[in-house]
Structures are given as structure tokens and as C-alpha cells.
Amino acid sequence: MDERASKARAAARLDGMLAPDRRRLSAASWLTALTSLLWIPQAALVAGQLAALIADEDPFPGPLVASVAFFAIGILRAVLSSIAGGMAFAVADTTLSRERAKMLKEQARRSPVVAGRNSSAEIASLAADKLDLVAPYLTRYAPAMARTRVVPLAILAISFAVSWIVGVILLVAGPLIPVFMALVGMAARDASERQMQEIGGMNALLLERIQALTDLRLLDAVGRTVDDFEAAADRLRRQTMEVLRIAFLSSTVLELFAAIGVALVAVYVGFALIGELRFGAWATPLTAGEGIFLLLLAPDFFQPLRDLAAAWHDKASALAVAGEIAEMECGHEMPMLGAGASTAPLSGSARIVTRDLLWTTPGGRKIHFPDIRVEAGESLAITGRSGSGKTTLLALLAGLAPATDGKIEVAGVHLDDEIADAWRARLGWIGQAPHFFNESLRANLLLSAQDRDDARLSQAIAKASAEGIVAALPRGLDTQLGETGHGVSGGEARRLMIARALYSDADVVLADEPTADLDEATAKAVTEGLLALASRGTTLIVATHDMELAGRLDRIVELENAE
């Protein structure tokens, strides 16, 4: 991919992210600039006091009033700065939340048939962890930028008004900083992008390894996995240090410029005060009060620039995250039909008709499906070799992916975005890879149902021959299930899924290999359960290898091998 284009896309994405709150953000930013400017009267108060002491005069205002005023302005600054911080925080909060909602909305509807460009864990980590890296850009970088625009100019103007030499010193030392910063910024961005990729890659690698710990131990591969991870962790450390070294180097150089600038001002003021230098100020010689005032202001001329440099990395990180989001969004991943919300079921008889159905796999393989016509209450077996598209066909019928070409008609209407939810309200789904939520078994079984009816649930469990499984779990239906099912074998998980489909009020059930992983007796029981559904009038479409099961259904459709 063209690097410049992807950088431009990242910048545009970041810009779009902030657009709705730009005004609030700039209000917060300008408020911090105002806060910084309050140092000027404080410096004037101090300079007045010290000058009076030097001249041995009575100052106006007196020491007590001046100190109290200094303190009062200090409190005002603290409060204003806290308010500005709160405003910037609020902007960051709403911005991030908006982005998370957007990501959730888009990713939740991604078709499960097509393996996405990003793994589920990567997407979730982008939303939960990495997106947070945009916040410092809003709460630190933007205010620092505003201060950089205002404070140095104000101090420069005051300095020129008092002493042109001090003005010139600041004018020369100041602009060097942004020039250097731009150079450093470019290097920092590249380094930080590499670091981000390393983090993402490492997390994905780790998650997979943790999920596969049982296998890794059985294959005696734990030691190697830990070694691999150690290497990855070390790579990440080196990459992070690379980013930090650039950041530290840049801030060191800035500090150096600032220190030299302030030291030059101090030396000039010192020489002018003892009378060695008789030029450089408008009203010669420079008074002690003016000198101290200038010296107090000089560090604050550089401070916003240093803040900005310290926050420069925040911009690089934010851009890197924005780039990653943009890349994820431009994957053109296929959405499923409908919103997946619960609605009133589609009316009409549950007839399913497909015509010239075509599916193109992400690899470009084309699968032509034979035309199917299933009347309400009919049962159909879909058979075919592994990879012939049985699972895909079921997904197409459930609206979980849009067909590449051809038509699907359900209950007399064309299956599209509009009616997908209503159609699915009549469906039961028994997928091939059961996923259990981190909740009780009961909650997992009740997933598709509107209400809880324990008696009916026990019936459904009995029909799926799953009573033994529930009884064997430590806390029965109240057992918490893990990611892949706590103490539940593959066959058991399948039967629990069947029980779930049985419990729901579906009048069309799509089942993907429902008897896989089951011994003959249980397979027979499950087959009976499915047939009981069919005899109740439920339309049944089953993708299966099991010829026993297929033979018990009304019809068999065999899928050809894909071309």
C-alpha cells in the first residue's frame, strides 16, 4: 500500500474523529493559554518587590499585599487549569466513546462466513486499549499547541517592549525549536508505528498461545513458546526504547536550547545591571526590576514549546491508532443482512427457495449452489465433501452473508436487509463451533428465548439427550462456562446447542453437523430430537456427513465440489 496515501488517510481519520468536538476542544486549549499568561502579572509582582529591596525603597504595593496577590493569582491559575483540564478530558471522553460505538456497530455486523482481516481479539484490543492513546493527543497535545501559539508571542512582545536585545535572543532561540521538533517528529512517528504493530502482533500471538496451552503442553512445545515470547517481548522492549530514545533526545535538545536562551538573557541582564553593558534596552540603563521581570519570563517563553515537544509523541501515537482504524475500516468486510435485533417474526409459510445462488470465497473460489426449494415443514439434508460449501449455504439462508449472486426467497419474500431480522426471528441455529459466553449454562441456553421457563428448558435438554451433561457439571445449570466451555466436551457442547435451538420457538432450524462428535446412541437420540421437531411442523435444514441422519430426512441435496 502506498505509504503516503496511508499517512494521509490516518491524518484524515484523526481529523474526522475530532470534528464534532473541535469547538469545545479549542475552548479548553485557549483557557490553558490564558492560565499560562497569568504568570506575567505574578512575575511583575515579584520583580517589583525585589527591585524595591535592591533600591532600598518602599515598594508599591507593599510586601504583604504583593505576596497575597501572588498567592491569589496562583490559586486562580490552579483552578482555571483544572477547569481547562476537565474540559479537555470531557472532549476526549466523548470522542473515544463515539469511536468505540462506531467500531462496535460495524464489527458486530461483519459476516461470520468471511474471516476478517483482523482477529476478534485485535479488534477488541483496538477499541479497548489502543484507542486510549488518542486521549493524550486531546488532553495534552492540543492545549500545548494553543499555548505555543499564544504565550511565546506575548512574552516576546513584552521583552521587545523592555529590551530589544532580550527580544532578539528569544526570537533567535525560539524558532529553532519547532524546526528541530519537526525533524524529530518524523522519526518518532515511524518508530512509534513499528512499536504499535509489534504490540498488536504480540497480543494476537499471546492470545492464541494461551488458548492453545493444552495442545502446546501435549506437544511439549511450552518451552519453545515461552522462548518465542521472550524474543517477542525483547523485540518490543527494544522498539519501545527506540521510540523513547528519540523522544528523550528531542526533549533534551529543546531543554538545551531553552537553557542557553535563559542563560543568555541572564548574562545580558547581569552585565547590564552592573553597568558593563549600556545598550540593548530602550530606557538605558536597564533597571533591576525590568531585568528580574525579563529573567522570570524567559523560562516561560520556552515552556510551551517544551510541553509541545513532550506531547509530540502523543500526536504520533494518535495518528498511528487512527491509521490502524482507517485500515480496519477500508477492509470492505462484508456485513451480514439486517441488524440482528429482535423483531416480530416474518409471517407466511416458511418456504425457502434459492435460484442460481453463487458464493465467491475471499480466495476467489466460486461455489455454485444447486437450486433448492424447501416447503414449510419439510426436512432437507445437505451433504457433500468437506469444503463443498455446506456451512456457507446455511449461513446464506440465515442472511449471515449476502450471496455474491442469485436469489433467496423466504416465506415468499426476497431475503434482504429489510426482512433479515424478521426472518431470523423464526430461525433456530445450531452452528458448528459452539461459543459459550462467560455466563451460566442457563443464560447460554436461554440466549434466543424471550422468557425463562424452567420446565420447558428441562424438556428441551431431555430431547437433546443432554441431561447427563448438565447433571455432571458442578453446579448444574448454574455452572459458569469458560471461553470454550468449562468441562464440556465437543459432543456435549453440540448437544447443549441443540437443546438451545429446541427451547427457542423457531419454526425453521438450520443445523450444521448436529451429530458430529456424538456416539451412535446419542447421535440417534439427537436425530430423534430433530425429527421430533420436524414432525411438529418445523422446517429442518441440516448440513451433515452422517448418512444415517440424512437418510431419515425428507430429501437429500448433494453439493458438487467447487470448481
Added chain:
Amino acid sequence: MKTLLPIIRRIWSHEWWALLRGTALAMLVLIAGIALLGLSGWFITAAGLAGVAGAGIAFDVFRPSAGVRFLALGRTAARYGERILTHDATLRSLARLRVQLLAALANTPFARLPALRASEQLNRLTRDVDALDGVALRLLIPIVSALTAVALTAAVLRFLVDPRVVTWLLSTYVPGSALALVFVAWRSRKPSRSGQLALNAFRMRFVDLLRARADLAVSGKLATRMEHVTAAEARMRAAVARTDRIERTGGIILSVTESAAAAGALLAGAMLAKTGSIDPARAALGFFAALALAEMLGPLRRGMAEIGRMTDAARRVNRLLATGENSADRIDEWPPTTRRDSPALVMRDVRFMHPGAEAPVLDRFELKIGAGEIVALVGPSGSGKSTILHLAARMLDPDEGQVEILGIAARKWSEPALREAVALLPQRSALLSGTIRDALALARPDIDDREAWSALTAVALDRAVQERGGVDSRLGESGAGLSGGERRRLALARVLLRRPSLLLLDEPTEGLDRETARNVLAGIRGYLPDATIVLASHRAAEREFADRVHYVAPAGSPAPPGN
């Protein structure tokens, strides 16, 4: 603090030298900063006094201004060195901590592995460890160096300025910063913890939702689940907002402390100079030192905001480290050489009950399998076929009775030797993303093409892999891109490559059609002509393949005659 101590000890024990130097440099930075500002203020004021007195020529400008330059440059250099040293040391110790955590996790007993939530564990290794990076950088080092700097400054100022000014500075800075630190640490504990919990919930629910989106869409629960995710996000936002408020309040306390200290120093200096107890230059020195002391509060501001997050993360990290260290499955001795003539697997009077279950899975179970035999274990689901295989692979230990593997008591095997001799294909095995070669290399790190192809041929996967572009073609997350049956066969190829003496297969031909199943089984025998093979089986093809069928009766029911 008690929770943080073990972490500090871990970081310290390996990196103490770098940290010690880093802390020394940090002190140097603070002291140089205070000296710099104090000296500059004194210098300007003294120069002003000399100018007023007409003693300009006699005033030594060179030594103070050289001191200013030296301090400015030295401080900048020290800061760069300090940052590099401490960050590198911290990152190193965190990388080490991550590796220790993964190793601890890998030591989890087999029985508990399925219940692990991988994404939750991933957080331990990534996010929690990340949260600990501030323990040394923004808490320990700043506090130690700030205390030293304050003590030193107080001693010097007492001598140079006036004890009363020192008293004022100490009585503002010490209680003020302590108050801010304690306030923030105390108040942010709860929101930090609940924020972390909400974040975990958000990430987990997000991943859950993405993984189960097919199920959810069909049951019309996608929209509801999205709200569920959003609810966690809202809790997370609330906690973060609360932390931000607390942190800003802490910031106000610090700012007020600084202002009070500086205003008081100004007033005290002016009064003392007026009465003639000190000269105006020393009064200026006191004020400027007060301003400079504020600098040491900078890193503490960030550190204190993180205290809650750090202790919360440390708590979980400590717990995982402790369980990992205690619960390793320890197998003690390296076994004597196995005897060819002894039976491959013997179980005598074995009883096994899952923890928390009501009834044992196996009770008074007997089994004897001769070397080189192929035995199919059959029996209804839940009768304990998988448990027998797990006992034979020592993933579980029997509650009573003996298990002998290849003539040696199971308890006497060392883990590496056992994994060398015994291989198990679990019912569900995890594949990792990467190439097919990577998948196979998990079993044999030094695998070459010939070995890879011969294993793939044995499981009848050679054609499919060729079609996909050979052993270097890539697989997606958990083997995505392969069909269920292909995944099963790839996992099987992995197990075959271990070339075990005892091969345990849990439903090996699941998801394969009859013809492929037969080919695969024949391929297994061809690949391992001498191995003893035990299958947990429910398919006719597997039973036909076996030399002998062993019926496993559910515990409590009598075995059928003739077995």
C-alpha cells in the same frame, strides 16, 4: 503499598544497578535545577545591588555565570541519562515479568486449563504489566529523589538564607505534597479498580460478541448484546471520569502548595531584608529556590494519578505468579528405559471423579492394552472415554488405583519424557495462525519438507495443502481457511509427527466423511507401524480399524458380558 512491594522487589533484584544510577542522576537533576534557579536569582539581584552601589567593576560576574551555564548543561545531560537508564531498566524488568507470567500460566494444571479465560489472562500479561511501568519511574524514583533534594536544599538554605524561610518551605511542601499523594492514592483506589474491571468486561464482552455474532444474529440478540457491551463501556467511562476528577483535585492541592510556598518565601524574604537580617540577594535566593522546588512535584503528579491502577494490577499479577509457582504439575523422576515387552497401558482399580461432581466418572476401572495393539474405546457419551485418555496422558491423576504407561507407573514419568513417548490428540485441538509448516513445526521444531509431506499424506491432507499452495501457505486465526475436517487432520498430522510409542486419539476422524476417515486411519497405521494406538471412538470406521474394541460402561452400571 504492600501489594506493590513484591513488584518493586522483582524489578529491583535484576536491575538494581541501573536503577541506582538512575536514582542518583534523578537527584542530581533536581538539585541542579534548584541550584540553577536559586543561583540565577541571586546573581541578578546581587548584580543589581552592585550596580546601585556603583561597585560594578569589582563584582565577579564570571564565576556565577559560569556556574549557571554549568548547571544548565549538566542538568540537561543528567536528565537524558536518567531517563534512558531508568526506562530501559523498567522495560527490561517488565519484559521479564511477562515471560514469568506466561511460564506461570503454562504451569496451570491441565484440569483447570479449559476454564481459563484466555483474554483475561492476556490482560495479566499485557495491560496489567504495562500498568506497572510507573512503579519505579513515577513513584519510587521521584519520591526518593524528591526527599533527598528537599533535605539537601533545606540544609543549604538554612545556611545561606534564614532558618525561618526554610521552616516555611518545609511546612508547605512536605505536608502539601504528602496530602495530595495520600488523597489521590486513597480516593482513586476504588475507581481505578472498578475502571479496570469495567475495561476487562468491555473487552471480553466485545470479543464474546464478535465470536458469537452468528448465534447472536440468528437469535435476534445482537442488538441487546451490543447494549451489554456499551453498558460496560459506560461504567468504564464513569470510573475514568472519577479518577480524572480526583487527579485534578490532587493537582490543585499541589499548585496551591507551590503558590503558598513561593508567596511566603517572597514575603519572608522581603521582611527579613527590610530588617536587615539578610541581604536582598539572599532573599531572592530563597524565593527562587521555592519556585524551583515545585519542579520535583512534576513526576509525582503523574505517579500519584496511577497509584490506583498500579496497585490493582499488582494484586492480580502477584496472584498469578504465586499460583504458577505453587501448582506446577511436578513429575519427579526420569524413567528407566521402557521395556518393549511390557503392556503399553495398564489401569488397575482406577477411580476418578471431577472436582465438584457428584458421582465418579470411572470407578474400579480396569484396562490392559498390549504393545502394538490398536484398541477402540466405545461407550455412551459421558462414560469416561476421554477421561481414560487423559489419565493415560497424565493430564489427570486418578483418585485411586494405578496407571502404568509403557510399563512404568504414571507418577514416575518426567514430563518431557512422557510427552516424548505418549501423544494425545484431544477432542478439540487449537491451531495457531501462521503457515502450515509452522503448525507442524510445533510438534517437530526442525521439520523438513519431506517429513512435513509424509505426515500430511498420512492424514490425507496432502492434496488439500497442495491446492492451497503448499506447506508455506498461511492459515488465519485458529486455523481459519481450513474446513473443520481439514483442521482435524492437520492437528492429527501434528500428533503423528511426535512419533510416539503410545498414541491416544480422542475421536480422530470427527468431521470426516466415511471414505476420508478410512484413508486417514490407514495412513496413521502406515505412518506408525509399531505404535500402540488407543482411540476414543464412536464411529464404525474407527471400530473396524481397531484390533479390539473395549466397551466402557458408565460408572455404576455393569459391563456387558463378553468384554
